[in-house]
Amino acid sequence: MLKFQFIKFSPLFPSKPSFFPLSSRLKSHMASYSSSSSNLLFRQLFEKESSTYTYLLADASHADKPALLIDPVDRTVDRDLSLIQELGLKLVYALNTHVHADHVTGTGLIKSKVPDVKSVISKASGATADVYVQQGDKIRFGDLYLEVRATPGHTLGCLTYVTGDGPDQPQPRRAFTGDTLLIRGCGRTDFQGGSSENLYKSVHSQIFTLPKDTLLYPAHDYKGFSVTTVGEEMQYNPRLTKDEETFKNIMANLNLSYPKMIDVAVPANMVCGIQSKTS
Numbered sequence: 001m002l003k004f005q006f007i008k009f010s011p012l013f014p015s016k017p018s019f020f021p022l023s024s025r026l027k028s029h030m031a032s033y034s035s036s037s038s039n040l041l042f043r044q045l046f047e048k049e050s051s052t053y054t055y056l057l058a059d060a061s062h063a064d065k066p067a068l069l070i071d072p073v074d075r076t077v078d079r080d081l082s083l084i085q086e087l088g089l090k091l092v093y094a095l096n097t098h099v100h101a102d103h104v105t106g107t108g109l110i111k112s113k114v115p116d117v118k119s120v121i122s123k124a125s126g127a128t129a130d131v132y133v134q135q136g137d138k139i140r141f142g143d144l145y146l147e148v149r150a151t152p153g154h155t156l157g158c159l160t161y162v163t164g165d166g167p168d169q170p171q172p173r174r175a176f177t178g179d180t181l182l183i184r185g186c187g188r189t190d191f192q193g194g195s196s197e198n199l200y201k202s203v204h205s206q207i208f209t210l211p212k213d214t215l216l217y218p219a220h221d222y223k224g225f226s227v228t229t230v231g232e233e234m235q236y237n238p239r240l241t242k243d244e245e246t247f248k249n250i251m252a253n254l255n256l257s258y259p260k261m262i263d264v265a266v267p268a269n270m271v272c273g274i275q276s277k278t279s
């Protein structure tokens with residue numbers, strides 16, 4: 001099994017040099033130019049049975065058009081792979097934000113259909129994958145990357161993936177929050193090593209510290225919303241705008257029924273759906 005260092009120090013997809021000897025005026029012009037001519041190809045995809053969002057990201061300017069999927073669902077793998085083929089992308093990574101309790105991840109199925117794809121999850125999740133990531137790691141695809149932020153609370157191993165910072169990276173930034181932060185809500189904390197204290201700290205230290213215009217994309221939405229921003233959630237999130245004690249009280253009294261598929265989904269997702277024999 002590969003360790004994450006493989007990606008972290010891999011010269012496969014080196015970044016562009018980030019230093020250019022330009023005047024500060026020209027630099028600021030370049031920064032705004034780069035924001036409107038991003039290399040990032042981005043698609044938000046939806047699986048309606050579990051109200052799950054899957055995200056497709058690719059570096060469309062790179063020769064190979066390397067791509068990754070965040071939180072694919074087994075039921076929609078064929079749709080996602082058809083889209084990837086149609087757009088001429090090369091799928092390199094299939095990432096999970098955490099061990100899902102409400103649906104079976106598509107990661108294993110993807111690996112059985114496209115064997116070169118590497119599955120990615122946090123070491124803290126305890127799940128099987130090809131590549132384990134942790135706080136501060138970078139997952140590179142072409143000239144772009146996702147920065148890994150550990151955001152435990154909904155589960156012990158929850159991650160938020162944030163698009164790269166810097167003049168050659170697309171702006172505004174996007175953060176894929178899994179179930180840590182939902183639009184005007186957050187993930188429940190009553191199973192899988194959940195902790196309302198940890199979730200509160202994760203959101204305030206790892207998500208609300210991002211620039212206010214950062215676009216936030218959750219793993220689920222049950223009300224028809226698709227995207228929010230850091231600034232919007234800091235102002236309007238009915239749970240996370242409260243002080244920590246009030247938040248913990250809200251979370252202790254959600255009274256949600258367990259996800260219908262939890263007994264099937266968690267054991268399956270601990271081995272990333274289905275793993276190939278070689279991984």
Ligand SMILES: N[C@@H](CCC(=O)N[C@@H](CSS)C(=O)NCC(=O)O)C(=O)O
Nearest residue numbers: 101102179185186187188258259260261
């Ligand atoms: N009814 C759904 C499960 C709904 C649910 O529990 N969602 C989770 C995220 S999936 S683990 C959650 O954290 N919800 C928080 C909330 O406030 O709704 C099913 O049966 O699958």
Ligand SMILES: [Fe+2]
Nearest residue numbers: 099100101179
């Ligand atoms: Fe979840």
